[in-house]
Amino acid sequence: xxxxxxxxxxxxxxxxxxxxxxxxxxxxxxxxxxxxxxxxxxxxxxxxxxxxxxxxxxxxxxxxxxxxxxxxxxxxxxxxxxxxxxxxxxxxxxxxxxxxxxxxxxxxxxxxxxxxxxxxxxxxxxxxxxxxxxxxxxxxxxxxxxxxxxxxxxxxxxxxxxxxxxxxxxxxxxxxxxxxxxxxxxxxxxxxxxxxxxxxxxxxxxxxxxxxxxxxxxxxxxxxxxxxxxxxxxxxxxxxxxxxxxxxxxxxxxxxxxxxxxxxxxxxxxxxxxxxxxxxxxxxxxxxxxxxxxxxxxxxxxxxxxxxxxxxxxxxxxxxxxxxxxxxxxxxxxxxxxxxxxxxxxxxxxxxxxxxxxxxxxxxxxxxxxxxxxxxxxxxxxxxxx
Amino acid sequence: xxxxxxxxxxxxxxxxxxxxxxxxxxxxxxxxxxxxxxxxxxxxxxxxxxxxxxxxxxxxxxxxxxxxxxxxxxxxxxxxxxxxxxxxxxxxxxxxxxxxxxxxxxxxxxxxxxxxxxxxxxxxxxxxxxxxxxxxxxxxxxxxxxxxxxxxxxxxxxxxxxxxxxxxxxxxxxxxxxxxxxxxxxxxxxxxxxxxxxxxxxxxxxxxxxxxxxxxxxxxxxxxxxxxxxxxxxxxxxxxxxxxxxxxxxxxxxxxxxxxxxxxxxxxxxxxxxxxxxxxxxxxxxxxxxxxxxxxxxxxxxxxxxxxxxxxxxxxxxxxxxxxxxxxxxxxxxxxxxxxxxxxxxxxxxxxxxxxxxxxxxxxxxxxxxxxxxxxxxxxxxxxxxxxxxxxxxxxxxxxxxxxxxxxxxxxxxxxxxxxxxxxxxxxxxxxxxxxxxxxxxxxxxxxxxxxxxxxxxxxxxxxxxxxxxxxxxxxxxxxxxxxxxxxxxxxxxxxxxxxxxxxxxxxxxxxxxxxxxxxxxxxxxxxxxxxxxxxxxxxxxxxxx
Numbered sequence: 001x002x003x004x005x006x007x008x009x010x011x012x013x014x015x016x017x018x019x020x021x022x023x024x025x026x027x028x029x030x031x032x033x034x035x036x037x038x039x040x041x042x043x044x045x046x047x048x049x050x051x052x053x054x055x056x057x058x059x060x061x062x063x064x065x066x067x068x069x070x071x072x073x074x075x076x077x078x079x080x081x082x083x084x085x086x087x088x089x090x091x092x093x094x095x096x097x098x099x100x101x102x103x104x105x106x107x108x109x110x111x112x113x114x115x116x117x118x119x120x121x122x123x124x125x126x127x128x129x130x131x132x133x134x135x136x137x138x139x140x141x142x143x144x145x146x147x148x149x150x151x152x153x154x155x156x157x158x159x160x161x162x163x164x165x166x167x168x169x170x171x172x173x174x175x176x177x178x179x180x181x182x183x184x185x186x187x188x189x190x191x192x193x194x195x196x197x198x199x200x201x202x203x204x205x206x207x208x209x210x211x212x213x214x215x216x217x218x219x220x221x222x223x224x225x226x227x228x229x230x231x232x233x234x235x236x237x238x239x240x241x242x243x244x245x246x247x248x249x250x251x252x253x254x255x256x257x258x259x260x261x262x263x264x265x266x267x268x269x270x271x272x273x274x275x276x277x278x279x280x281x282x283x284x285x286x287x288x289x290x291x292x293x294x295x296x297x298x299x300x301x302x303x304x305x306x307x308x309x310x311x312x313x314x315x316x317x318x319x320x321x322x323x324x325x326x327x328x329x330x331x332x333x334x335x336x337x338x339x340x341x342x343x344x345x346x347x348x349x350x351x352x353x354x355x356x357x358x359x360x361x362x363x364x365x366x367x368x369x370x371x372x373x374x375x376x377x378x379x380x381x382x383x384x385x386x
Numbered sequence: 387x388x389x390x391x392x393x394x395x396x397x398x399x400x401x402x403x404x405x406x407x408x409x410x411x412x413x414x415x416x417x418x419x420x421x422x423x424x425x426x427x428x429x430x431x432x433x434x435x436x437x438x439x440x441x442x443x444x445x446x447x448x449x450x451x452x453x454x455x456x457x458x459x460x461x462x463x464x465x466x467x468x469x470x471x472x473x474x475x476x477x478x479x480x481x482x483x484x485x486x487x488x489x490x491x492x493x494x495x496x497x498x499x500x501x502x503x504x505x506x507x508x509x510x511x512x513x514x515x516x517x518x519x520x521x522x523x524x525x526x527x528x529x530x531x532x533x534x535x536x537x538x539x540x541x542x543x544x545x546x547x548x549x550x551x552x553x554x555x556x557x558x559x560x561x562x563x564x565x566x567x568x569x570x571x572x573x574x575x576x577x578x579x580x581x582x583x584x585x586x587x588x589x590x591x592x593x594x595x596x597x598x599x600x601x602x603x604x605x606x607x608x609x610x611x612x613x614x615x616x617x618x619x620x621x622x623x624x625x626x627x628x629x630x631x632x633x634x635x636x637x638x639x640x641x642x643x644x645x646x647x648x649x650x651x652x653x654x655x656x657x658x659x660x661x662x663x664x665x666x667x668x669x670x671x672x673x674x675x676x677x678x679x680x681x682x683x684x685x686x687x688x689x690x691x692x693x694x695x696x697x698x699x700x701x702x703x704x705x706x707x708x709x710x711x712x713x714x715x716x717x718x719x720x721x722x723x724x725x726x727x728x729x730x731x732x733x734x735x736x737x738x739x740x741x742x743x744x745x746x747x748x749x750x751x752x753x754x755x756x757x758x759x760x761x762x763x764x765x766x767x768x769x770x771x772x773x774x775x776x777x778x779x780x781x782x783x784x785x786x787x788x789x790x791x792x793x794x795x796x797x798x799x800x801x802x803x804x805x806x807x808x809x810x811x812x813x814x815x816x817x818x819x820x821x822x823x824x825x826x827x828x829x830x831x832x833x834x835x836x837x838x839x840x841x842x843x844x845x846x847x848x849x850x851x852x853x854x855x856x857x858x859x860x861x862x863x864x865x866x867x868x869x870x871x872x873x874x875x876x877x878x879x880x881x882x883x884x885x886x887x888x889x890x891x892x893x894x895x896x897x898x899x900x901x902x903x904x905x906x907x908x909x910x911x912x913x914x915x916x917x918x919x920x921x922x923x924x925x926x927x928x929x930x931x932x
Contacts, residue, residue: 009407033418093418115421126403135417167404210405261404367400 008212010259011169013149015176017251019240022139022179025054025096026061032135032174034094037065038087040107042072045099048185050141054098066090071099071106074156074163074273074280080109080120087114094135097173100194101145101154101280104138108153108171111136120155121164126364129170136173141182143246144194144281146201146254148176156274161355163274165364172258178251180244188234191246192337193281195230198250199223199333200284204263205256207295207302208368212260219256223309225249231336264373265291267363268382271356278346285339286346289330290384296323298371344386353379444521444542446473447528450498450535453477453491465544467514483512497525498535508545520546554715561742561763568744568760572620579617582610587872608869611820619757620744622764630673633792636666636722637700642808643676644698647683649830654693655686655728662700666722667792673921674765675789681758682726682785689730689783697727703788716772720791727784733777741775808923810835813860813930817841818848818876819892820868828863828922835923845871849879852887861888861930863913863922888929 016024029037037058041051046069058065068086071079087095087110097107109120111133116123123129138148147153153166186194202222205215226249233242268291269283296303300319307314307326314322334340348356357378360366366373373381438445444462448455458473466473468481478487478494489509497504506523513519521542528537586607590600640661648657679698686696701723710716733741733748740746742763747756762785766773770790777783815837819825822843829839840855842848845868852859862880866873877889891912913925 007407008405035418093421126400134421209401364400364404367397368404372397 006212008210008214008259010212010214010255011151011172012255012258013173013176015149015178015251017178017248019179019181019244021177022050022053022098022182023057024177025137025139026057026059026063028137028175028177029058029063029094029096029135030061032094032137034063034135036090036092036094037063038083038090038092038095038107038110039065039067039098040071040083040095040103040110041067041069041098042100042103043069045103045141048141048182050139050182050185051098054096054139058096065096066092068110071103073100073102074154074277075102075106075109076156076158077109077120078158080106080113080155083107083110084113092134094137095133096137096139097148098139098141100140100142101147104140104145104147104173105153105155107136107138108133108147108173109155109166112153112166112171121157123166123168124164126167127169128166129168132170137175137177138173139177139179139182140250142186142190142194143180143183143243143250144197146198146250146257148173148178149251149254150258152258154270154273154280156277158277161275162359163270165270167261167364176251178247180240180247183233183243183247184238184240186237188237189338190281191234191237192230192339193279193285194250195226195233195246196285196288196334196337196339197281198246198253199226199230200265200288201253201257201262202226202249203288203292203306204265204365204369205253205260206306207299207370208257208260208263209370210259210261210368211256215256215260217256218252219260220305220309222249222251222253222256223306225252227310227333231333234337261368262365263291263369264295264360264366264371264378264381267366267369268356268360268378270363270365271360272343272348274359275352275356276347282339282341282346285334285337286341286343286385287381289327289334290381292330293323293327293384294373294377294381295369295371296326302370342386343382348382348386350383350386353382356382441541444540444544446540446542448494448538448540450527450537453494453538456537462542465513465519465542466511486511493523493525494538497527497538501527501529501535503527508549511542519544520549557739558715564743565764568620572617575617576614576621579610579614583607583614586610604869608820611869615821616757619761622757622761630671631669632672633667633669634672636668636670636675636724636789637661639670639672639675640679640698640700640724643679645834646831647679647696647698649834650680650683650827651687651690651696655690656693656695657698658695659698660700661698662702664702666700666702668722668769668789669792670769670789671765675769676921678762678765678787679724679726681762685758686726686728686730686783689728689732694729694782697725699723699725699727701725702791705788715774716788717770717790721771721788722791723786723788725784725786727782729782732779732781732783733775734779738775738777742773808835809927810837810923811927811930812836812838814838814840814855814858815926816848816852816855816859816862816864818843818845818862818864818868818873820844820865824865831922832926837926844869845873845876848876852880853883856883856887859884859887861890861926863890863892863926866891866912888932890925890929 039051039055045051055065055067066086068083070082083106095107095111097104112123112129113120115131115133116129140148149172151167151169151172153171154163155166156163183191202219205211206219206223225245229242229245229249233239233246236242265284265287268287269280272278272283273280292303303326304314304322307322307329310329312325312329314325317325357375360378361373361375439460441459442461444465445459446455446462447457454475454477455473458470462473463469473481478490482490493504493506504525506525509521509523510518511521522545523540523542526539527535528539530536586603589595590603590607595603640659644657644659651657683696703721703723705716705721706718710718737748742759744760745756763773766787771788773785773787775783775785815832817825817828817832817839819828820843825841825843829841832839840851840859842851848862848864849871852862862877864873864876868876873891880887880889889911911925911929913922
């Protein structure tokens, strides 16, 4: 087919990767023309001390800042509008996000709303942001979300119990300062969830219908890095070298999925997170093997590459054996990482199936899933994950 | 697989978008310089909008193809009663009656075709409320870089109020001019009449004249006298009358004159009055103001041939700049207000516009001189007041007279004079007056206050009537100019019959004319016509009691 010759874009922000990158915030904020900086973070990250490092760096450059930490996991539309109010009241002109996916998505939301002057709910969908946002610098502190390099913003609308995606080149940050050291304050469970999130990104990007040669490179390398370093990193939380590998895996997974987009795992995880406010990484981890099982017939070769990248030797296996080898590997990895809960244990019941399925089908990530899924297909995957 | 998905096409479109280049979202960062420029731009937009909105004229822009509004300012919203949102996108025909819209569109096209500014000195536009306003409009073509007229800019000034004021000004200028003319004519005319009457009277005494000639001469003198009365009216209108001002309470003046108004208006007309309780101190010639009221009441009576109600009200009114602006006349200040209303036939606009012009009358020929209202106008003007009239055909008419109120600090020689209510009497009075209407009026006034009145219609008649009642008559009220014998002649003869009898002359001429004509005895008492009832009664009482 002509896939090889299809035109594909690859969008990535400038990023600085390495231990100590977070201390560069002040210099870059100044270079970008910052006058007063809105620092978006969350209480956990503040307690870990990373926010302080960032604000110290701003102060060292003589840049005034306002701190906004009113963000919870799965950032809510109201939290974004509250942040906008702070941004405007403090007359800020640039934003720095320090934290995991929630503060970064919140910061992106604040940026969109301030420059476009409309409510955050109005930007749902693809390419809906017309006016670019103020300069945004991201300092990720979890090795998972990759929101710091992606063109995704995921927002919760608690009123309708859904999460929605804003996908636009406009929300790609100007700069990511990716500092593996910030991962060292994560406990083993959070390390596991975020690491498996990164792995999910890489796997979904690799099998996405919008993938390209450039995204494949990053996706496959991300799978290699995360699957080899995640368990050791969980076992040695303070090992900066392992942290760096996971962080790089996360970065490359981010570069891949930001351009290749995702698939059914994310569509279903968004639906779950919106309905039940469950942590995104854990949702993905729970669903991943079930979705892989569903998708595998649609792109068997791709999944073989994935299995090989994970270090599996598939030689001499028939397709059924290959499939169970990969699924088994993923399940073992999940268990070893400590993610053993099922949806049922998180409070999901059969009565939720209808709501979850219908919203998952509407999620943009479903559009690039390698296998077209029906209502029943998705229900079955959810049921298997119960 | 296709049948597994409920909307495969939607999904395919979404997939294309996701894999695509993000054509609809920009990847340029909203840098501070850009933020700054956008901020400046929006400030400048707001600044310009503020300017356009605050231009005290309707400003609009229409696009050249369909002539639909693309801009509309705040003054336009206020003028037409449509909001900007309602107007934008609409055409002339969506907003205005066909005839007007056709006119606007025609002019718009003209401007766009010629590419030149066009001024429309006057055009009528209907507002949302249905009111019609007069606009002075400039229409200007706006060109694009290639010189095509793309838009039409309009600037329209609401000149309705100004037009109204211009009309008012024109009216007052006309009155002024007529006054000047009338005054000038009357002055010269008086001199001429003086000559005619002087020589006429001299000739009358010529014993060589036959009865026939004398009779003709009487006609000449009579005509000259009538002419003199006219000139007197004109003088009053042209404000050349002598004023004897005093500070009085206008309520008192009205209250006292009311008693006579009852007689003037007749039985079929009911008189009601509402007099403001606080004192309305004004510096006026009360005789003249009485005349104003009498004239207005006379008019009112004539307007109500089948009866009705005459209402007199007084009040206090603060006139501010706004009043002046709205009405187009008057001076700011505090005024005493007298309104005289009737329930009569009313007037149409045309009549109303000319009501104060001398010799303008709607009455039958010979019934009115056409000077009554002109005199009212002159007197009020002379008091630095102003008058307006409201009238509706078949409903009635109201005249409002505004007289400047005295400031409360009075100087010592300007004490408030409350005119003493006139006292009547039972004495017999001989009234010699050739004008039958005046004679009847005076007779009625005096009789109303208890006096016995003997009426005489000329000088000769007066002498004869006096001779018949020489002992009873205590006072003779005598017009100076009368047929057969003038006042002075008649008086001489009467004094021969009874030297002690009191004589009071009346005349419509101003005092200086009377004196210059030597028709008055030295020390004789004179009362000016038209007779002011109160003044007449006071004067009579005063003389009788002397």
